[in-house]
Amino acid sequence: MQEKYSAVVIDDERLARQRLIRLLNKFDNVEVVGEAFDVSSAKRIIENLTPDIIFLDIQMPKQSGFDLLEQLSFEGRIVFVSAYDNFALKAFDVNAFDYMVKPVREDRIEKMLERLSKSEGSNISNQRFNYEDKIFISDNKFMKFVNLKEIILIQSTGNYSKIFIQNGEKHLLYRPLKDWENRLPSNKFCRIHRTCIVNIDYVEKLEKWFNYSFRVYIAGFEAPVMMSKTYSSVLRNRFS
Structure with a gap:
């Protein structure tokens, strides 16, 4: 049809x-x-x-x-x-x-x-972004275009997601993490936890942690973020 x-x-x-x-x-x-x-x-x-x-x-x-x-x-x-x-x-x-x-x-x-x-194909809103795209974001304070490659990390808070941008800005959007996972270019963005997606261009190093988990050090972040055992193989393969 x-x-x-x-x-x-x-x-x-x-x-x-x-x-x-x-x-x-x-x-x-x-x-x-x-x-x-x-x-x-x-x-x-x-x-x-x-x-x-x-x-x-x-x-x-x-x-x-x-x-x-x-x-x-x-x-x-x-x-x-x-x-x-x-x-x-x-x-x-x-x-x-x-x-x-x-x-x-x-x-x-x-x-x-x-x-x-x-x-x-059959769904107009499900095409993946290109890494060079600009996307429009809107929260309670800002409405602006953001270069996709400047997004460092996205964290989930229920049906909301917090976006961390290279310039230090943070934006809370009403959009679940699964939607981001379906739209972001998979060669650049990787889910490392059920609550977190990272841009691998900003990953500096991985550190082994307890129970086969890892700590992920990201440029611009003082504290590392955790990568669970479930998702560890995907990101480790990128750095192997």
Whole structure:
């Protein structure tokens, strides 16, 4: 069965919105579930509908498409749609899936959807991050983009996780550790305990401890973190 993606179109120009929606409606695997004309309405619609894809204009009155992403926790795919190509590099810095220049053609949308289907399989939100990606995090104090490679360690606290970043920041997010384990690149991040995932680029040494466990020394941390016997073979093999 073909995957059907829900989509929201965000553009301050009504005619541009309507044209893109007409094009998207030609595809059986896309359902446009909402549209917005500015950042505030887009934020409200996306949070209510949680679409798989947002088609996002960049230059809008008062706030831009990039401003929207800084206010939003969104795990779906971002497709920028702009009249200019000079924002493309910045768009991919925030992990955009695609960048389309207006006026968008039907065959261009078709190619994007084909690539999306091949890359995502059956679940749009379960693709692993790349180590060079930037991810958006939001807690009670901060909303910001973080380079994935700057995350040193993630610790679990029930359904919450605490992220430790290279610059010394700590962020508590409502996201269980299992979700991180499924999304992080497995060649760089390793679970060493039921409550902890580490970035192996920051691991300095392993020290044998009691009952076949290990203490893991991590750059920037004074105290080591414990690695249980259950997970020890994975990390030890990386350093053997």
